[in-house]
Amino acid sequence: MKPVIHFLGENCKNCIKCVKSCPTEAISLINGKVMIDDAHCINCHVCVQSCDYKQLKIREVNLEKAFQEHEYNIALIPTSILSDFKEFNELKEFVYAIKKFHFDEVVQYSDIEGELYHQAMIDSLKADKVMLTSFCPTINRLIKREYPTLLDHLLPYDYPVEIAAKRLRKSIRTRILVFFHFVNVLENSL
Ligand code: SF4
Ligand code: SF4
Structure with a gap:
């Protein structure tokens, strides 16, 4: 699958809510940066909704x-x-x-x-x-x-x-x- 979720990053609080919300464990937090494994992402957008700081964005068409x-x-x-x-x-x-x-x-x-x-x-x-x-x-x-x-x-x-x-x-x-x-x-x- 093409990458669909984009991590913005500047205001990420490392709260790991997105990591916990992902149903396929496609997200990890490495050295304070959210990493998304596109091979495991099913494009459900749950992580985007879970982030209170709007640090994850769906790539726009x-x-x-x-x-x-x-x-x-x-x-x-x-x-x-x-x-x-x-x-x-x-x-x-x-x-x-x-x-x-x-x-x-x-x-x-x-x-x-x-x-x-x-x-x-x-x-x-x-x-x-x-x-x-x-x-x-x-x-x-x-x-x-x-x-x-x-x-x-x-x-x-x-x-x-x-x-x-x-x-x-x-x-x-x-x-x-x-x-x-x-x-x-x-x-x-x-
Ligand atoms: S939920 Fe948002 S603020 Fe929290 S770790 Fe994920 S991207 Fe960062
Ligand atoms: S879109 Fe869904 S599957 Fe993909 S990283 Fe976010 S929560 Fe995980």
């Missing part, structure tokens, strides 16, 4: 550059985000705010998620062991790294967001940027 390099920019929003809004107007404002940020379109993909959950129920009932689904890459990386015995129990589906991105690329015959979860960028030239 250069969106401006990505926008310039693509003719059409789409933001994909997961269904889970919908539960954060108390009323429809709040959701509308959120969508308008994203569009102001140079996105041409905002797309949700609850239909794909619904189909996959339905399929998961069917496949789980057919299986002779307990099956799991996770549509979160971070959780899956955690399982792979820390609980490998569970790998056999994971249903082998593509991520809904990737299916949604593929569907959009097929339907929009131009060079598009698909941006999702506000962290990851998928790029494609069709």
Whole structure:
């Protein structure tokens, strides 16, 4: 994995909260400096949230550059985000705010998620062991790294967001940027 967490350092208090918070023991404090083992990092951002002194930062995606390099920019929003809004107007404002940020379109993909959950129920009932689904890459990386015995129990589906991105690329015959979860960028030239 590419390095995602950046240690700023100037105001680090050596409190080791970040070290203790990391679920994969990817962080160590060496000679007063926080070191991150990128090979073990699963990109969960827990350490960033745990630091009271804002000394850890998620590396930023250069969106401006990505926008310039693509003719059409789409933001994909997961269904889970919908539960954060108390009323429809709040959701509308959120969508308008994203569009102001140079996105041409905002797309949700609850239909794909619904189909996959339905399929998961069917496949789980057919299986002779307990099956799991996770549509979160971070959780899956955690399982792979820390609980490998569970790998056999994971249903082998593509991520809904990737299916949604593929569907959009097929339907929009131009060079598009698909941006999702506000962290990851998928790029494609069709
Ligand atoms: S939690 Fe923040 S202040 Fe504490 S050791 Fe980690 S980076 Fe430094
Ligand atoms: S992002 Fe998560 S896995 Fe990576 S160093 Fe921070 S806490 Fe550990």
